[in-house]
Amino acid sequence: MEEKKAKAKAFLLFFFFSVFITLSTATKETQTLILHPLPSQPTLYWPELETDQPDPEPESASLSVSLHHIDALSSNKTPHELFTQRLQRDAARVKINQTGFGSQPGSSFSSSVISGLAQGSGEYFTRLGVGTPPRYLYMVLDTGSDVVWLQCAPCKKCYSESDPVFDPKGSRTFAPVPCGSPLCRQLDSPGCDARKKVCEYQVSYGDGSFTVGDFATETLTFRRRASVPRVALGCGHDNEGLFVGAAGLLGLGRGMLSFPTQADSGTSVTRLTRPAYEALRDAFQVGAARLKRAPEYSLFDTCFDFSGMTQVKVPTVVLHFRGADVSLPAGNYLIPVDDKGTYCFAFAGTMSGLSIIGNIQQQGFRVVFDLAGSRVGFAPRGCA
Structure with a gap:
């Protein structure tokens, strides 16, 4: 009976459009x-704050932010290349919206949750591909934090993990985030490597663990080869704490830089x-x-x-x-x-x-x- 109702609803929907x-x-x-x-690449403009201006009265104070198109982060792209990128992002977002993270077997986008005991950890892990071609690594699942990160070569200090440390030089899709970019500014404590002009991140946890390194975007690949491009993540060169066995952490919180937020909206x-x-x-x-x-x-x-x-x-x-x-x-x-x-x-x-x-x-x-x-x-x- 429910199946018949669903079919009738779908029929009414397309019949309504057709009649109109x-x-x-x-x-x-x-x-x-x-x-x-086709529009050309938009430009970024960050006006300097005028520190000599008096603070507004409390009753008249307001908050405003500047919005910038994501295409402004792509340098030296033609309008046609930018449009192709939009369609690729669109397809990836739709795939996630339709199937969801950890969806049922048989869907095109899913990832298993496994115990970390075999790797010497009490955390829950998932295994996913990082980069192009994908290197499959164990990642800790954390619903209490946002930033996605993994250990990267060269390591200043890295803890022991089950897989070889990820080398960004072996990936075609690894892209450092520039200093001062909108993506960099979303970090709680953004830094800048003046020599490389690359955004730097640092994340600390309540147990004393921390990770520090370069901020970048990279492609993540899940089961059935479903991939999500341009995921913002930390490429950690100094990582210390209780993450034994895993290559890094998949942040599943509700902040702007968590994986669900970067992936669950934005369909064009x-x-x-x-x-x-x-x-x-x-x-x-x-x-x-x-x-x-x-x-x-x-x-x-x-x-x-x-x-x-x-x-x-x-x-x-x-x-x-x-x-x-x-x-x-x-x-x-x-x-x-x-x-x-x-x-x-x-x-x-x-x-x-x-x-x-x-x-x-x-x-x-x-x-x-x-x-x-x-x-x-x-x-x-x-x-x-």
Whole structure:
């Protein structure tokens, strides 16, 4: 009975999308898409604090922070390379969102939890691959701390571990984090190696253990070869304490640098369950039948050739929620994928039962969360 209800719910979902797009097409409901090239790499700007300014009065004090796009951390990348990186990050995040850490056997992203007794430790371990190609190492699981770290060569002082110490020179994906970067500033006590211009981290624990070294990003690989790129972690050259047997620690806390936080959010492209996506895509293709098609690109199976044009009329897409409709601007669902005028429909299908509304579709909207009432509100043109 429950299975029938689930199938009926899925059918109603994709039927609803299909009916809306068909009606939009029949009534000539379209909007104008202004064509823009792929954006270049954003720049980082950190204004100096003005120490000679008086402190604000308590009643008027406020807190503000600067937001910077993650692409600002990638140096000397072309717009096309940056876009490819975004899709790779997107796919990795979706994989984690759909299956979760430590998910059931048979999923594409999982990791076993094992006792550390065989390695001479009373901690719980997991085994995962670090770097490219992956080197499989034992890592302590710690839900009470955030920073992911492992022992790295060359060691100033390292404790005994079951596997050879990780050498970052043997990995193609190891990348030091620059001093003063947004990622470096997320550390509680960031430092800087002035000679190498590399961010340094240090973490101390209640039992007197500590780790000190370079802060970097690296790829982590789990069972079934599922990998998570650009995970921020410490490459420890001075490590002392009660971590015997393990190569390092996988921080599973709730802070900004914990593995779940870096991996569980940030999906760009909206994913819909396969029946819903196919109905939406097919209806959109009917409404866009007069537009010149282009070959598929990466995960996008509906693309168009807008080369030589400055604007174009496209079908309108609306997201229907209980009690509210969200009409999307054309730029929120048709996006450039190269510098040749190719635009693709920024939705994708998934075999999972989980649908995700990506941040491309949310751009330009103010989102309000009513936690007490379990409601979410949307307002157009609420932000830049």
